[in-house]
Amino acid sequence: MSAILTVDRLTKTYAGGFTALDAVSLEIREGEILALLGPNGAGKTTLISAICGIVQPTSGRVTVGGHDTVTAYRSARALIGLVPQEINLEPFEKVINTVRFSRGLFGKPRDDAFLERILRQLSLWDKRDQPIRSLSGGMKRRVLIAKALSHEPRVLFLDEPTAGVDVELRRDMWEVVRQLKEDGVTIILTTHYLEEAEAMADRIGVITRGRILLVEDKDALMRRMGRKEMRIELKEPVTRVPQALEPFGLTLEGEGRRLVYAYDRQANRTGIVRLLTALQEAGLTVADVETKQSSLEEIFVGLVKEEVTP
Amino acid sequence: MNLTAVAAIYRFEMARTFRTLAQSVVSPVLSTSLYFVVFGTAIGSRIDEVEGVSYGAFIVPGLIMLTVLTQSISNASFGIYFPKFIGTVYELLSAPASFLEITAGYVLAAATKALAIGLIILGTAFFFVDLTILHPGWMIAFLVLTCLSFSLLGFIIGIWAKNFEQLQLVPLLVVTPLVFLGGAFYSVSMLPPAWQAISLFNPVVYLVSGFRWSFFGVADVAVGWSIMAIAGFLLACLVAIAWIFRTGWRLRA
Numbered sequence: 001m002s003a004i005l006t007v008d009r010l011t012k013t014y015a016g017g018f019t020a021l022d023a024v025s026l027e028i029r030e031g032e033i034l035a036l037l038g039p040n041g042a043g044k045t046t047l048i049s050a051i052c053g054i055v056q057p058t059s060g061r062v063t064v065g066g067h068d069t070v071t072a073y074r075s076a077r078a079l080i081g082l083v084p085q086e087i088n089l090e091p092f093e094k095v096i097n098t099v100r101f102s103r104g105l106f107g108k109p110r111d112d113a114f115l116e117r118i119l120r121q122l123s124l125w126d127k128r129d130q131p132i133r134s135l136s137g138g139m140k141r142r143v144l145i146a147k148a149l150s151h152e153p154r155v156l157f158l159d160e161p162t163a164g165v166d167v168e169l170r171r172d173m174w175e176v177v178r179q180l181k182e183d184g185v186t187i188i189l190t191t192h193y194l195e196e197a198e199a200m201a202d203r204i205g206v207i208t209r210g211r212i213l214l215v216e217d218k219d220a221l222m223r224r225m226g227r228k229e230m231r232i233e234l235k236e237p238v239t240r241v242p243q244a245l246e247p248f249g250l251t252l253e254g255e256g257r258r259l260v261y262a263y264d265r266q267a268n269r270t271g272i273v274r275l276l277t278a279l280q281e282a283g284l285t286v287a288d289v290e291t292k293q294s295s296l297e298e299i300f301v302g303l304v305k306e307e308v309t310p
Numbered sequence: 311m312n313l314t315a316v317a318a319i320y321r322f323e324m325a326r327t328f329r330t331l332a333q334s335v336v337s338p339v340l341s342t343s344l345y346f347v348v349f350g351t352a353i354g355s356r357i358d359e360v361e362g363v364s365y366g367a368f369i370v371p372g373l374i375m376l377t378v379l380t381q382s383i384s385n386a387s388f389g390i391y392f393p394k395f396i397g398t399v400y401e402l403l404s405a406p407a408s409f410l411e412i413t414a415g416y417v418l419a420a421a422t423k424a425l426a427i428g429l430i431i432l433g434t435a436f437f438f439v440d441l442t443i444l445h446p447g448w449m450i451a452f453l454v455l456t457c458l459s460f461s462l463l464g465f466i467i468g469i470w471a472k473n474f475e476q477l478q479l480v481p482l483l484v485v486t487p488l489v490f491l492g493g494a495f496y497s498v499s500m501l502p503p504a505w506q507a508i509s510l511f512n513p514v515v516y517l518v519s520g521f522r523w524s525f526f527g528v529a530d531v532a533v534g535w536s537i538m539a540i541a542g543f544l545l546a547c548l549v550a551i552a553w554i555f556r557t558g559w560r561l562r563a
Contacts, residue, residue, distance in 0.1 A: 052404040056562050074312070074406040082404055088397030092329060097322070104318025105405045147401070 004030040004079075004186050005051070005155055010060030012046055012210075020046040022210040023060070028155070033177065033187045034215070035197030038207040044190040045085060047207065048157045052082050064155060078106060081153030085160045085190075087140045091133035095124055095143055098132065099150050106151030118146050122176060138169040145176065149185075156180060158189045162196060174200055229292045230272060232259040235285040242282045248275050315407040319415025320422075323389050327423050334385075335427060342377050342431045345369070346438040349495065360497050361528040366439040370432070371522040372494030378428040378453065379460050379489055379514070383481050386420035386464030391471050394561075403562060409555025417465055421457035428453050441525070448533075449524035455540045456517055462547035469560050488514045493522075498530040513539055 005028040012021040020043050028034055038044050049055035051062050053073060062069040067076035090098055099115055119125040122142040127135060132143060141161060148156060158177070162170040170193070177200055181187060191197055197204060198218070205215040214221070237256035248271065250259045259279075263270045279286060327334045350366035357365040393399040402412055435441055443449050471477040492514030498506055509515050510531070520536025523529035529536070554561065 049400075052400075054400050054403045054562060056558050077404060077406040080404065082400065084397070084400050086397055088400060090392075090396065090398055093322075093325075097325065101318050101322045102401060104321070105315045105401060105407065107312045107314045107406055109314060 003027040008061045013058045032202040035201035036190045036205045042208045043210040079154045081148035081156045083148045096128040102147040103150040108151045155186045230261045233288040235287045312407045316415045323419030370435045376489045382424040382460035383464035386461040387468035389416045390468035417461040420461035424457040445524040452521045459544040493518045
């Protein structure tokens with residue numbers, strides 16, 4: 001896939017001297033979903049704002065669809081849709097009017113049939129004539145998405161689209177995002193819900209303290225950095241890990257009823273067979289065995305922790 | 311040029327006017343009508359002519375100017391301040407529209423509203439006083455230029471303001487006193503010579519004087535000076551707005 005958006009050494013230093021973005025470079029491939037993860041204040045929203053023209057970068061260059069966001073800002077911005085983190089909407093305006101306004105603002109002629117399709121897709125069509133202040137929080141978020149999509153962008157930024165949204169609505173929103181991807185929209189998603197990134201993203205980017213730590217294919221990242229654990233339930237509890245099992249680095253949990261063995265799935269020898277043999281030799285009876293892959297959340301926490309305490 | 315964006319902003323702002331018709335149109339018309347009743351009819355009937363014009367008719371251009379100035383400023387300042395306040399300004403900043411287009415949308419809408427109110431007040435004045443307009447073309451030209459230039463000023467105030475108090479600060483503490491002291495209710499020639507000289511530093515004197523000239527053919531300052539003053543003011547506002555959008559002052563982080 002070719003890159004639809006390139007960020008080259010983008011830096012933002014505020015007047016007070018705080019560097020929110022430190023020479024960030026990034027390539028977004030056409031049609032993908034990239035989840036940008038990072039702790040609070042990592043620079044996720046600043047990065048999006050700098051790309052979209054809301055924040056003026058100190059240095060660096062951004063191109064969207066080959067158009068420079070400074071020298072050819074009209075062509076570049078026309079390709080971008082932005083769903084901000086906060087629910088920023090005109091409370092007294094009707095849904096349809098605010099969506100029409102967004103389309104016009106981005107230079108597109110009125111097309112009620114297209115807007116109807118978007119509003120139906122987002123389950124907003126029945127509410128088109130309602131003032132925004134009468135909608136629920138989840139519906140307001142959908143209005144933000146409808147506004148961002150109203151000018152048919154090729155790149156969509158979703159800045160924490162499911163923050164404060166209940167579980168059911170969050171899953172609905174994921175469905176909307178998947179549908180957009182199917183329609184060929186490139187999506188850059190920031191989120192605090194790592195489960196969300198794990199469920200939807202093709203690639204994961206991790207940003208902290210204004211620097212990109214990594215951008216990698218999600219599955220490859222989870223394979224590379226994810227650890228696997230084998231949990232061995234014992235029939236009879238033990239007070240300590242038997243001496244013969246110490247080389248395996250086991251941890252004892254569940255009031256002495258569970259031994260946990262962490263291993264690298266990609267290693268030539270995982271040590272599982274040796275461990276099971278050693279358990280038998282030590283006279284322990286195994287009641288049950290289960291394995292667990294570490295989640296993206298655990299990988300993310302590990303990465304950010306490493307960065308904070310090098 | 312993204313004229314579609316200009317039209318979108320213009321329509322959106324005008325829709326706000328129609329949503330709040332009582333506040334936007336009825337209220338200024340009512341308060342100006344009260345001025346006509348109190349100053350024009352009640353008190354004015356006991357005042358001699360000013361510059362050969364009955365006092366009731368003499369104050370009409372000043373009253374229209376007072377309303378048009380305050381309406382232009384408040385409409386345009388609110389128009390851009392409200393998106394800043396509720397956060398929807400992100401959309402304007404990320405749109406493929408230039409500063410000129412965004413400004414044009416807001417300023418044209420604010421000027422249209424102020425112009426409409428000015429014309430309604432003028433129409434209302436005919437119910438209270440005998441009025442003739444000597445130079446109707448110039449009258450419209452002064453009105454339009456005033457609406458545009460003070461809408462630009464209002465737009466700057468809306469960008470500058472960080473809260474609703476600041477939004478009201480300039481209109482209440484600067485513009486209203488300048489209009490009252492700018493000859494809205496009197497001729498500058500009625501003042502002592504020293505105050506006449508001081509009045510010439512008040513830019514509103516030139517607007518009121520030029521506008522009154524278009525009605526009655528009498529003016530406190532030469533009409534050419536009035537045109538130059540308003541054109542200069544318009545230019546200064548445009549330069550200020552171009553700078554604001556170039557630097558992102560009070561708009562972009």
